[in-house]
Amino acid sequence: MEIKNNIKEVEAELVDKKCRLIAVSKTQPIATLQAAYDAGQRLFGENKAQEMFAKYEALPKDIEWHMIGHLQTNKVKLIAPFVSLIHSVDSLKLLEEINKQAKRFNRTIFCLLQVYIAREETKFGFSPEEVLELVKQNLSELYPHVKIVGLMGMATFTDNQAQIRSEFGLLSSLFNQLKSMTLPTNMAMKELSMGMSADYKIAIEEGSTLVRIGTTIFGNRNHTSQ
Ligand SMILES: *Cc1c(COP(=O)(O)O)cnc(C)c1O
Numbered sequence: 001m002e003i004k005n006n007i008k009e010v011e012a013e014l015v016d017k018k019c020r021l022i023a024v025s026k027t028q029p030i031a032t033l034q035a036a037y038d039a040g041q042r043l044f045g046e047n048k049a050q051e052m053f054a055k056y057e058a059l060p061k062d063i064e065w066h067m068i069g070h071l072q073t074n075k076v077k078l079i080a081p082f083v084s085l086i087h088s089v090d091s092l093k094l095l096e097e098i099n100k101q102a103k104r105f106n107r108t109i110f111c112l113l114q115v116y117i118a119r120e121e122t123k124f125g126f127s128p129e130e131v132l133e134l135v136k137q138n139l140s141e142l143y144p145h146v147k148i149v150g151l152m153g154m155a156t157f158t159d160n161q162a163q164i165r166s167e168f169g170l171l172s173s174l175f176n177q178l179k180s181m182t183l184p185t186n187m188a189m190k191e192l193s194m195g196m197s198a199d200y201k202i203a204i205e206e207g208s209t210l211v212r213i214g215t216t217i218f219g220n221r222n223h224t225s226q
Pocket of ligand 1: 197214
């Protein structure tokens, strides 16, 4: 019941916006995801391939599975047959493997490029400059089995609202800049994945189309491996 109300409250923020809610269910047990499913939720986000695979097997097949965490190349094959969108493409090596597995499973895999926008040191993602260089390459010939449909980013973990807004603003301008450019044929700027429990309201104001929300819906995760 609580999950249902939490989903409703977040959904109320999304009304009239071109933004969808991804329920980030990492570390949560199957029964908790089932409760969210019963409340009408269909988009779920996970950050580990094995965990996503196990939940995919156990739960109804009309769920859209979103990979939001750093993905090791040797894990791509586990989720390649069913994943809806991989938000966390942070290297060309990973993109190459996704392309290979997509071909093997005879499908197109939708991806977002993860862009580094936070001021703090994070390990993963392309810089905005790297993205602008990347789109000059012939990505549709190099990776014909993937479709890059947008960008994903994470703001600095801080209470400074102005800083969070400026980081999301940066990603949003890159998104709009790319939108106005001629892009490779397997690339189109449709989804802007930004915003988590602590900062999703700002992210929506800055143009997010996919918010990834865990604790606001499910409560605190008791695991340390987040
Ligand atoms: C865990 C996680 C989220 C959700 O975080 P909450 O603060 O629980 O909403 C969103 N995005 C990514 C990439 C995550 O790893």
